[in-house]
Amino acid sequence: MNGLHLMPPVASSVAPRLDALFWFAVALCAVVALGVFATIVFLAVRYRRGSNASRAGGSGRTLTIELSWTFVSFALFIALFLWSLFLFTELHTPPRDAQTIYIVAKQWMWKTQHPGGQREINTLHVPLGKPMRLIMTSQDVIHSFYVPAFRVKQDVLPGRYTQLWFTATRAGTFPLFCTQYCGLDHAQMIGSVVVMAPADYAHWLRRQGTPSTLAQTGAALFRSRGCSGCHGTNAAVHAPELHGLFGRAVHLSDGSTVIADERYLRDSIMLPNLQIVAGFAPIMPSFAGQLDEDEVLALVAYLKSLATPEQDLGASP
Amino acid sequence: MSAIDTAALPAPNFLARDDSLIAWLTTRDHKRIAILYTLGITFFFFLGGAAATLVRLNLIEPTGTLLSAATYNKSFTFHGVVMVWFFLLPSIPVTLGNFLLPLMIGARDLAFPRINLASWYLYMLGGLFTIAALLAGGVDTGWTFYTPFSTMFANSNVYLVVIGVFVAGFSTIFTGLNFIVTTHTMRMPGLTWFRLPLFVWAMYTVSLVMVLATPVLAMTLALIGLERGAGVGIFDPALGGDPLLFQHLFWFYSHPAVYIMILPAMGVISEIVACFARRRVFGYTFMTYSMLGIGAVGFLVWGHHMFVSGQSLYAGIIFSLLSFCVAVPSAIKVFNWTATLHKGDISFDAPMLYALGFIGLFMFGGMTGLILAAPALDVPLHDTYFVIAHFHYVMVGGSVMAYLGGIHYWWPKITGRLYSEGWARFAAILMFFGFNLTFFPQYMLGYLGMPRRYHSYLPEYQLLNILSSAGASILAVAYLLPIAYLLWSLRYGARAGDNPWNARGLEWQTSSPPPLENFTRRPTVREAYAYDETAP
Numbered sequence: 001m002n003g004l005h006l007m008p009p010v011a012s013s014v015a016p017r018l019d020a021l022f023w024f025a026v027a028l029c030a031v032v033a034l035g036v037f038a039t040i041v042f043l044a045v046r047y048r049r050g051s052n053a054s055r056a057g058g059s060g061r062t063l064t065i066e067l068s069w070t071f072v073s074f075a076l077f078i079a080l081f082l083w084s085l086f087l088f089t090e091l092h093t094p095p096r097d098a099q100t101i102y103i104v105a106k107q108w109m110w111k112t113q114h115p116g117g118q119r120e121i122n123t124l125h126v127p128l129g130k131p132m133r134l135i136m137t138s139q140d141v142i143h144s145f146y147v148p149a150f151r152v153k154q155d156v157l158p159g160r161y162t163q164l165w166f167t168a169t170r171a172g173t174f175p176l177f178c179t180q181y182c183g184l185d186h187a188q189m190i191g192s193v194v195v196m197a198p199a200d201y202a203h204w205l206r207r208q209g210t211p212s213t214l215a216q217t218g219a220a221l222f223r224s225r226g227c228s229g230c231h232g233t234n235a236a237v238h239a240p241e242l243h244g245l246f247g248r249a250v251h252l253s254d255g256s257t258v259i260a261d262e263r264y265l266r267d268s269i270m271l272p273n274l275q276i277v278a279g280f281a282p283i284m285p286s287f288a289g290q291l292d293e294d295e296v297l298a299l300v301a302y303l304k305s306l307a308t309p310e311q312d313l314g315a316s317p
Numbered sequence: 318m319s320a321i322d323t324a325a326l327p328a329p330n331f332l333a334r335d336d337s338l339i340a341w342l343t344t345r346d347h348k349r350i351a352i353l354y355t356l357g358i359t360f361f362f363f364l365g366g367a368a369a370t371l372v373r374l375n376l377i378e379p380t381g382t383l384l385s386a387a388t389y390n391k392s393f394t395f396h397g398v399v400m401v402w403f404f405l406l407p408s409i410p411v412t413l414g415n416f417l418l419p420l421m422i423g424a425r426d427l428a429f430p431r432i433n434l435a436s437w438y439l440y441m442l443g444g445l446f447t448i449a450a451l452l453a454g455g456v457d458t459g460w461t462f463y464t465p466f467s468t469m470f471a472n473s474n475v476y477l478v479v480i481g482v483f484v485a486g487f488s489t490i491f492t493g494l495n496f497i498v499t500t501h502t503m504r505m506p507g508l509t510w511f512r513l514p515l516f517v518w519a520m521y522t523v524s525l526v527m528v529l530a531t532p533v534l535a536m537t538l539a540l541i542g543l544e545r546g547a548g549v550g551i552f553d554p555a556l557g558g559d560p561l562l563f564q565h566l567f568w569f570y571s572h573p574a575v576y577i578m579i580l581p582a583m584g585v586i587s588e589i590v591a592c593f594a595r596r597r598v599f600g601y602t603f604m605t606y607s608m609l610g611i612g613a614v615g616f617l618v619w620g621h622h623m624f625v626s627g628q629s630l631y632a633g634i635i636f637s638l639l640s641f642c643v644a645v646p647s648a649i650k651v652f653n654w655t656a657t658l659h660k661g662d663i664s665f666d667a668p669m670l671y672a673l674g675f676i677g678l679f680m681f682g683g684m685t686g687l688i689l690a691a692p693a694l695d696v697p698l699h700d701t702y703f704v705i706a707h708f709h710y711v712m713v714g715g716s717v718m719a720y721l722g723g724i725h726y727w728w729p730k731i732t733g734r735l736y737s738e739g740w741a742r743f744a745a746i747l748m749f750f751g752f753n754l755t756f757f758p759q760y761m762l763g764y765l766g767m768p769r770r771y772h773s774y775l776p777e778y779q780l781l782n783i784l785s786s787a788g789a790s791i792l793a794v795a796y797l798l799p800i801a802y803l804l805w806s807l808r809y810g811a812r813a814g815d816n817p818w819n820a821r822g823l824e825w826q827t828s829s830p831p832p833l834e835n836f837t838r839r840p841t842v843r844e845a846y847a848y849d850e851t852a853p
Contacts, residue, residue, distance in 0.1 A: 005765055005777050005778075006761065006765075007764075007765075008764070008765050008766050018693060018694065018696075018697060021691070021693060021694060022688070022694055022764075025687065025688045025691065025694065026688070029681075029684035029685065029687070029688070032680075032684065033680060033681060033684060036651060036652070036655055036676075036680060037677065039655050040655055040658065040673065040676070040677075043655070043658035043659055043661070043663075044658060044663055044665075044673075047594070047658060047659070047660060047661045047662065047663050048663050048664075048665075049662050049663060049664040053660075054660075055660045055661075055662065062599070062600055065600075065656070066600050066603050066649070066653075069648070069649065069652050070645060070649055073644075073645050073648040073649070074642075074645050077641040077642075077644060077645065077687065078641065080641070080687060080691055081637060081638055081641050081690075081691065083691075083693075084637065084691030084692055084693040084694060085634060085637070085692075085693075086693075087693035088624075088630070088633065088634070088637075088691075088692040088693040088696070089630065089634075091693060091696055092630045107470075140465075140470060141463075141465055141466040141469075141470050142463060142465075142466065142560055144625065144700060146697075146700075146766070146768065148697065148765065148766025149766075151696065151697040152696060152697070153625050153696050153697060153699055153700075154625055154627070155625050155626045155627050157554075157560055157561070157626075157627050158465065158553075158554045158555065158560060159554025159555070159559075159560070160554070160627070162627045175766070175775060177766065177768045178768070179699070179700040179701065179768040179769070180463070180700060181390075181459045181463065181466070181769075181770040182466060183390075183457070183466060183470060183471070184386050184387055184390065184457070185386060186386075186390070186770060186771065186772070187381070187386065187768075187770075187771040187772040187773045187774070188386075188773075288555075289555075
């Protein structure tokens with residue numbers, strides 16, 4: 001037993017501001033609760049049976065009282081809502097210069113893939129002070145990626161990508177939990193996030209010694225799985241051009257437009273008939289069940305590497 | 318359905334008539350069915366409590382050595398399923414509601430007595446399926462049945478539990494239907510809508526929610542069975558389904574279900590506070606509208622369970638705003654109960670202690686709900702013990718306190734006996750402190766980051782877990798005490814008389830226990846809370 005802890009570590013850029021809102025909300029609750037409690041005690045003592053406090057006259061202005069505490073409550077709630085809205089939007093909007101790391105969750109482990117090809121199990125090394133964006137997916141059931149010290153959490157779903165971002169502000173090792181119940185060893189699906197000074201991080205990345213970057217692995221898959229047969233530069237088939245695709249607006253055959261982000265790339269590989277590019281026939285076969293999530297991520301990383309620099313949204317290093 | 322004016326002799330009460338087992342099991346008397354239900358939900362309360370005991374015992378050690386991970390997962394699942402569907406959801410409506418609704422509106426019975434009995438059988442049948450699942454080895458999906466875990470990955474007895482909850486759902490729908498029709502058609506002449514006790518309003522509102530929400534649960538559970546059994550791709554992306562679709566359907570039911578659990582409690586508290594403060598409920602009309610408002614807006618806030626699920630930013634924002642809106646009527650109710658005490662003539666009998674405990678715990682649970690309704694704060698707190706503490710404050714601190722308060726308040730009416738007031742006050746106070754010791758540390762655990770549904774945990778969370786388990790043992794004693802002194806009162810308690818609290822509702826104008834036909838003399842209809850007037 002390690003004694004009483006009252007605060008989780010504060011180790012991300014957003015954590016102090018979330019804490020400020022949290023304690024504001026707690027203080028608000030405390031003031032209201034103590035107010036109601038004190039009123040109940042006061043009234044209960046003053047008007048206890050047998051006391052000689054006067055009961056004459058009723059409260060005549062019932063409606064005024066009702067309306068006033070209705071609107072005061074509502075105004076306080078809206079203040080809380082707006083403050084939270086501001087932070088929630090920020091939590092959903094990674095900075096443009098965030099570095100991307102890929103996470104694949106499965107019963108009961110976290111697999112990390114760095115763009116340089118480095119892989120980790122149940123740990124995640126990140127540099128101090130750099131915004132990091134995680135693209136996450138699950139191979140089986142729903143999991144949830146939660147680092148209490150960073151105050152961030154995002155469910156990790158099978159069949160689609162979700163993202164989360166943070167900027168670590170304190171070096172050290174912090175617990176990582178799965179918070180979406182995922183079966184027998186849910187409580188063992190824990191790991192750690194290691195925050196290192198940027199120089200140490202660069203050194204760590206080099207020491208991992210990988211044969212190829214994630215994008216290079218993807219390029220090899222692009223050829224071996226036959227993607228290049230249609231999408232290659234010399235292909236005879238009429239297929240969309242993939243150079244410079246990532247981050248661009250894509251016009252679809254139904255008249256709508258989507259931005260080609262990681263989720264779009266994944267869906268186009270696994271569910272190619274979902275969003276047909278305008279001017280092309282829906283002839284691409286689905287790769288669902290043929291590629292595992294690690295391979296899809298490598299392909300996505302390769303397609304991203306084909307983007308021209310000014311179109312690059314989630315710049316890989 | 319007017320009562321008979323001519324009966325000169327006191328009619329035998331509903332308990333004293335034919336008391337063979339067959340007579341009880343085939344009764345159409347709403348009062349006897351309420352007793353049958355009380356036996357049922359008490360049994361399930363202690364069954365669910367036993368599962369909670371295992372959970373709390375296991376969490377004393379960070380390594381969770383008492384139970385295996387599999388047994389632990391089955392324990393919290395069983396606790397959740399039993400407490401939600403076989404205790405909390407039915408609790409107040411099927412017992413107190415069943416007993417009191419006809420009495421409070423001066424009717425002889427509910428509109429459909431046979432359907433009422435059928436609902437009890439459906440409830441028990443659903444419960445049997447759930448117990449069968451336990452005997453067959455249990456189920457480990459969590460009470461929320463999240464997909465694709467529940468459909469494609471869990472190896473436990475998912476079908477039996479899903480069938481159990483599905484069947485019990487029809488019991489809920491029947492009860493709701495019965496209450497709605499009864500309230501519309503069987504009120505005594507002169508008993509207009511805005512003269513109804515708030516308890517009747519609560520039963521009416523909750524019935525609307527039951528009838529509208531429960532079918533969605535039934536459909537969702539049927540879809541789970543379809544995917545699990547026939548491999549139809551609905552929720553599992555590997556089959557072409559969408560895992561979030563399940564969460565939308567489930568919470569579209571389960572958030573209104575939260576109000577199914579709390580609205581009846583609000584009705585009970587309104588009756589008790591008015592009686593023991595001897596005041597008309599402050600802002601009666603506002604109270605009725607706020608209940609209807611909670612019932613309606615409660616259908617539009619389900620997405621606040623899904624702020625980190627992967628739903629869009631804009632969906633999160635809208636659901637957050639609506640959640641803050643639904644909190645306004647709840648806040649109004651707390652303020653109005655407090656204002657009811659003003660210029661009252663307050664006594665602190667056991668039901669009032671439960672009611673005051675309810676107000677405190679419900680307010681605290683509600684306000685921490687506001688913290689969770691702010692999506693930026695829900696991000697770190699979601700699926701941690703903070704959420705566990707929040708909903709136990711509302712469901713256990715709120716609904717269970719109100720249920721027990723109501724049982725104590727109407728016990729003399731139901732049984733004709735008085736329980737030991739001293740023991741009852743002691744149990745109420747013990748429960749309040751035991752409850753806070755159990756669940757307040759869980760708020761702190763959640764803020765520190767301890768995830769829910771963890772069989773083992775990091776050592777730094779141990780002290781707070783020990784405090785929580787210690788509180789749970791006090792709470793267990795406090796829940797067992799009423800069983801003892803209430804049973805004792807059945808045999809040895811003093812005769813209660815017809816109206817021991819000098820209360821004003823119509824149910825107090827008949828004898829205790831009431832006769833089969835409820836009233837032998839036509840009761841006098843007055844305003845629900847005519848405490849300023851002298852008793853008849």
